[in-house]
Structure formats: C-alpha cells, structure tokens
Amino acid sequence: MKFNKAKCKVLHVGQCSPKHNYRLGEEWIESSPEEKDLGVLIDEKLNMSRQCALAARKANRVLSHIKRGVTSRSREVILPLCSALVRPHLEYCVQLWGPQYRRDMELLERGQRRATKLIRGLEHLSCEDRLRELGLFSLEKRRLWGDLIVAFQYLRRACRKAGEGLFMRECSDRTRGNGFKLKEGQFRLDVRKKFFTVGVVRHWNRLPREVVDAPSLVVFKARLDEALGNVV
Numbered sequence: 001m002k003f004n005k006a007k008c009k010v011l012h013v014g015q016c017s018p019k020h021n022y023r024l025g026e027e028w029i030e031s032s033p034e035e036k037d038l039g040v041l042i043d044e045k046l047n048m049s050r051q052c053a054l055a056a057r058k059a060n061r062v063l064s065h066i067k068r069g070v071t072s073r074s075r076e077v078i079l080p081l082c083s084a085l086v087r088p089h090l091e092y093c094v095q096l097w098g099p100q101y102r103r104d105m106e107l108l109e110r111g112q113r114r115a116t117k118l119i120r121g122l123e124h125l126s127c128e129d130r131l132r133e134l135g136l137f138s139l140e141k142r143r144l145w146g147d148l149i150v151a152f153q154y155l156r157r158a159c160r161k162a163g164e165g166l167f168m169r170e171c172s173d174r175t176r177g178n179g180f181k182l183k184e185g186q187f188r189l190d191v192r193k194k195f196f197t198v199g200v201v202r203h204w205n206r207l208p209r210e211v212v213d214a215p216s217l218v219v220f221k222a223r224l225d226e227a228l229g230n231v232v
Contacts, residue, residue: 011035012044040093048097052104059089059111066118073120079134082115090139098143100194108139141228147200148207152220155180155204156212166197170205178212181205 005024009032012019022029034043034050041051062085070077090108099105109127116130117123131138137145154166170181182201204212211227214220 009035040097049104051097052099052107055089056107056111059086062086063115073118075119078119086115105140112139151200151204178207178209180212
C-alpha cells in the first residue's frame with residue numbers, strides 16, 4: 001500500500017514525549033502541534049478547548065443562516081431546524097472531546113441559548129425556563145444523560161461482562177438510594193476524575209432505585225428522563 005507523505009504528520013503527545021523523528025520510506029515526516037481527525041481537532045496537550053471553539057463556531061454559523069433565511073419564529077419551525085442543524089455540531093463525537101473546563105461548557109451552552117431565544121414568545125424567559133418550556137435539557141445534562149445510558153448498558157444489559165472490568169461494585173449493606181451502587185475511587189490527579197469510568201459513578205449512585213432496576217434500555221431512558229427532568 002502506498003501512503004501519501006503530504007497527508008502524514010507526527011503528533012507528539014504529552015510534555016515528556018522524546019519527540020523522535022520518523023520517516024516514511026526515505027522521506028522524513030513533518031511534526032505538527034495539532035491535527036484534525038474525522039472532524040475532531042486534537043493537539044499535543046490533548047486540550048479540547050480548540051475543538052470546543054471550533055464546534056461552537058460551526059453551530060453559530062449555521063444558526064446565523066437560519067436567522068437570516070427563515071422568516072418564521074414559531075416553535076414548530078425553529079426547534080426542528082436547530083435540533084437537526086445546530087445541535088449536531090455541538091454534540092458531534094462529544095464522547096471523545098467532551099469539555100472539561102467551565103469556560104468551554106459555557107461556550108457550547110451559549111449556542112443553544114441563542115437558538116432557543118429565536119423562538120417567538122420565549123424571548124423574555126430565562127435560559128432555564130426556555131429549556132423547560134421546550135422540554136429540552138442543557139448540553140451538559142445531555143452529555144450526562146448519554147453517559148448514564150452507556151453505564152447502564154455496561155452494568156445491567158448487553159455489555160455486562162465488559163462492565164465488570166470497568167466498574168467496581170460497592171460492597172455495602174446500606175439500603176438508602178439504589179441497590180446497585182458503584183465504588184468511587186480516590187486519585188491524586190484531578191485529570192483522572194474526568195475519565196468516563198470515574199465521573200459517571202457519582203451520578204449513577206444518585207439515581208433512584210426504580211431507574212437503576214429498569215428491565216430494559218427503553219424503560220431506563222424513560223425513567224432517566226423523569227429523574228433528570230427537574231434539573232435542566
């Protein structure tokens with residue numbers, strides 16, 4: 001198989017990287033501080049702030065086109081357009097680059113706030129009230145919603161065997177809360193707390209018993225919506 005040298009770059013990840021030079025055949029490959037792969041921008045520090053800014057910029061560009069090109073401001077028109085054209089940019093492959101800093105989360109939330117503010121009759125409401133009126137979650141809650149669904153699949157459904165290696169069951173005789181609590185680890189570095197298998201544990205343990213004991217994924221989603229309904 002022949003490789004195109006112009007499309008090959010070396011990305012040195014981490015501060016302790018020895019930054020070796022690599023060759024493709026007899027030609028040296030250039031190094032790069034950041035590269036985009038399948039629409040996701042990854043830099044040498046694995047800092048996703050640039051990707052968050054890129055996603056927000058794409059969403060705002062589409063939202064500007066909707067604002068200029070669509071005269072109707074009714075809920076029936078704006079909400080489907082924003083759900084189909086704007087929000088996918090803010091959530092594309094978010095399981096990989098999910099924002100960790102509050103400033104990046106706020107940058108993404110700003111796009112959804114602008115979208116909901118376009119709807120006629122809701123301009124005077126706060127962002128939280130607009131989301132409740134429209135039956136929507138904030139993007140942060142949507143990411144949590146997705147993480148809890150994945151955790152349910154690993155722990156209770158089809159991927160249960162794989163989940164045994166990802167999560168540790170809490171051995172406790174306490175009956176308060178749900179009966180399927182997970183063990184929360186303790187780490188010296190805050191970066192470990194951002195991992196999916198660590199960050200989702202605290203939220204899973206807070207779920208009511210009837211949500212965790214759902215007999216199927218469909219039932220779990222319905223009960224999870226109800227449990228998170230009071231928190232936008």
